[in-house]
Amino acid sequence: MSLKACIYDLDGVITDTAKYHYKSWKWVGGQLDYNLTEKQNQKLKGVGRKESLDKILKWSNSRISEADKQHLLHKKNQMYLEFIDTMNPDEVFEGFKNFNALAKGVGLKVAVGSSSKNAIRIIDKLDLVLAFHAIVDGGMTPNSKPEPDIFLLAAEKLQVSPENCLVIEDSQAGLTAAKKAGMKSVLFGQDKGLKGAQIQINSWLDADLEIFKKLY
Ligand code: B16
Numbered sequence: 490m491s492l493k494a495c496i497y498d499l500d501g502v503i504t505d506t507a508k509y510h511y512k513s514w515k516w517v518g519g520q521l522d523y524n525l526t527e528k529q530n531q532k533l534k535g536v537g538r539k540e541s542l543d544k545i546l547k548w549s550n551s552r553i554s555e556a557d558k559q560h561l562l563h564k565k566n567q568m569y570l571e572f573i574d575t576m577n578p579d580e581v582f583e584g585f586k587n588f589n590a591l592a593k594g595v596g597l598k599v600a601v602g603s604s605s606k607n608a609i610r611i612i613d614k615l616d617l618v619l620a621f622h623a624i625v626d627g628g629m630t631p632n633s634k635p636e637p638d639i640f641l642l643a644a645e646k647l648q649v650s651p652e653n654c655l656v657i658e659d660s661q662a663g664l665t666a667a668k669k670a671g672m673k674s675v676l677f678g679q680d681k682g683l684k685g686a687q688i689q690i691n692s693w694l695d696a697d698l699e700i701f702k703k704l705y
């Protein structure tokens with residue numbers, strides 16, 4: 490078996506949008522008279538928008554109508570997009586572009602597999618639209634992470650078998666999705682206690698293609 494493709498998560502792996510999600514979800518919490526903590530926000534990483542609101546409603550013991558849910562989701566996204574529209578290419582994590590160029594240079598396919606329905610807008614703000622062979626976002630599959638749909642569609646678009654794909658992820662939802670897709674994974678970032686990855690790297694400056702290849 491050999492490594493043929495890298496599938497990158499977006500939020501938390503290519504750039505940091507968690508801080509923008511947090512500010513927007515915190516506003517939603519406020520509407521429910523609930524103080525959402527940063528620790529709870531961590532648990533929303535990689536989780537789809539609707540599913541994230543469901544978690545906040547549960548944590549806050551809130552019961553609201555379907556119409557109010559839709560209203561909060563709409564407002565949250567409007568607020569989030571205002572932050573996204575201020576983003577620029579300097580917000581790409583250091584070392585990512587080098588790693589991606591190296592991977593493509595040795596013939597690997599590369600894709601983004603994100604739960605975010607705003608993924609293409611973010612990738613455009615980062616000026617990375619042409620950096621990938623495929624982009625799969627949360628609007629393209631019936632199920633979001635932790636289900637495997639997003640990564641399986643990315644592999645299909647790349648025409649690479651799942652067992653030859655390596656997922657780079659920062660969230661438990663994403664690592665679980667990779668495992669369910671039959672793909673190996675790298676945990677990106679400094680979080681401890683997440684399960685399912687073969688190895689962990691702190692940043693793109695630690696990413697070593699030779700070590701990734703040895704996983705196969
Ligand atoms: P949106 P990823 C995920 O993106 C985020 O980590 C998660 O916090 C967010 O709720 C989800 O996208 C949905 O995002 O509201 O923009 O559709 O990490 O899978 O790239």
Ligand code: MG
Binds near residue numbers: 498
């Ligand atoms: Mg992520």
